[in-house]
Amino acid sequence: MPNQCATSVLTRTIAVAEGVYAPGHLGELTRQFPFELVDDVLIQTRTMQTRVRRLPSRVGVYFVLAMALFPGLGYVRVWDKLTAGLGQLCLRRPSEKALRDLRRRLGAAPLKQLFTVLAGPVAGPRTPGVCYRGWRTVAFDGCSSAKAPDRARVCTWLGKHKHRYGQEGYPMLKLMVLCETGTRALLGAVFGPVPQKETAYAEQQLLPLLDDSMLLLNDRGFDTDDFLAKAAATGVQLLVRLKGARTPARWAALPDGTYLTRINGVRLRIIDAHIAVTTVKGLRLQGHYRLATTLVDHRRHPAAELVSLYHERWEIESAFYSLRHTLQTGLVLRSQDPVGVHQELWAHLAVYQALRRTMAEAAESRPGTDPDRASFTVALETAKDQVIAAAGVLPDEGHGWIGQAVLDNLLPPRRPRIAPRRVKCPISRYAAPPDQAQVLGASRISDVTLTVDQSSRQAPVGRRDRTLQLMRTHPARSWLACEIARGIGLDDARGLRAELGRWVNEGILRRIARGVYTLDDDWMMSEGQHGAVSGALTTAISP
Secondary structure (H helix, E strand, O other): OHHHHOOOOOOOOOOOOOHHHOOOOEOEHHHOOOHHHHHHHHHHOOOOOOOOOOOOHHHHHHHHHHHHHOOOOOHHHHHHHHHOOOHHHOOOOOOHHHHHHHHHHHOOHHHHHHHHHHOOOOOOOOOOOOEEOOEEEEEEEEEEEEEOOOOHHHHHHHOOOEEOOEEOOOOEEEEEEEEEOOOOEEEEEEEEEOOOOHHHHHHHHHHHHOOOOEEEEEOHHHOOHHHHHHHHHOOOEEEEEOOOOOOOOOOEEOOOOOEEEEEOOEEEEEEEEEEEEEEOOOOEEEEEEEEEEOOOOOOOOOHHHHHHHHHHHHHHHHHHHHHHHHHOOOOOOOOOOHHHHHHHHHHHHHHHHHHHHHHHHHHHOOOOOOHHHOOHHHHHHHHHHHHHHOOOOOOOOOOOHHHHHHHHOOOOOOOOEEOOOOOOOOOOOOOOOOOHHHHHOOEEEEEEEEEEOOHHHOOOOOHHHHHHHHHHOOOOOOEEHHHHHHHOOOOOOHHHHHHHHHHHHOOOEEEEEOOEEEEOHHHOOOOOOOHHHHHHHHOOOOO
């Protein structure tokens, strides 16, 4: 029929940079990487070209960023994506060698500096799910699944992990990030060889990014005494899960079943919680959480509320999934030398952060929208389309298509469900027979029971707790080691002196003379400074 053969002619105007700078764009994401910012970064890192080339340094930065958007394509194919919408300019296609030389000329410094500029919190304090009682929730974690090419120079830098099944096929990178859990945006990142501990990476570059406006949610891998002390020194509030084998000293029991302690000079409140989850498939799973927090006011910060808040730490795992599997599509990095690996990974981090900033801006444009509902896949695919069409390069071309696509495809509110954690690699060193949860797979939750352990209000057990109980009866008194021994029911003080010395090092006691001890002054909190806690101190376990 004639009406089925009708045609329409669409015309549009594309605004890009002039001349040889025209391929230097990233579609609508260019608004997160404006020309002025890229030029300034090139000047600061001293990588700006000394003469105008057919491939200027600015174009090189956008080309490396575009490689992060299209990780499965070669150099020339990525260049074709950048110039697909610029056909009328009749741009010459460079050779693969020219693009490779362009990358080498740039190095990793401009991309690292670009990520540093973009990194940081991206949502306002009133955005849903971003803050708890005025503190922005953040988390540390590491990811060791990024694979680098199996080349001699890369292996010299990263090495290959060995385990009982043999040797890894590729050198592995450990990526350590500080993440804003509400939006999954990155505040900082560092990466390097896998054998180095996560706490070492965090202490090197990420701890200085913390301040007193944040609440840090940490996993059990970050519960060492030194790390807790260094983190608390930044002014950040802490909510850390402790290893089950740790038994902090019980200084004072609080009415809600929690108790106060001190670890390496840091005053903390310990929450022992038992969680039972029942799924719609009839499976019942149980677990025990021991949390340590600097939020010592049990009235203002109920224990059950903090245990539920700690669940937000898992948002960082979703951030790693988006970066490693959605953006990088799980592929091996393409660079063949350490400098190229650095450049490529900083480019991935910069593009990831730009997408998160765009998604957060879109969510905030619609009041009451939780950033968790913004789809990273929708944002990424729309950004790729804008690169191919060279659309939205300059900010005066109307509204953002990426943000609009995110709002038009919001994910449904998150459902309470549970899924087993397991490593699917058949030769994994973590391989184990599947349990019932793994057999049943992911399932929706029908009921959650949270119970705070009340054992802290019972009679103390162990020499340390009994010693604190005894000395708390006369806080200002000096105690001889033999008096402490008799008070806790020991016949001889010789076996107790070594433990007293260890408690002095932990900051619980203070040695004022040989064999003479008293409670540390910092334990004696004044009622005026800690009104919410002083009442609990006076109700410490009585003899």
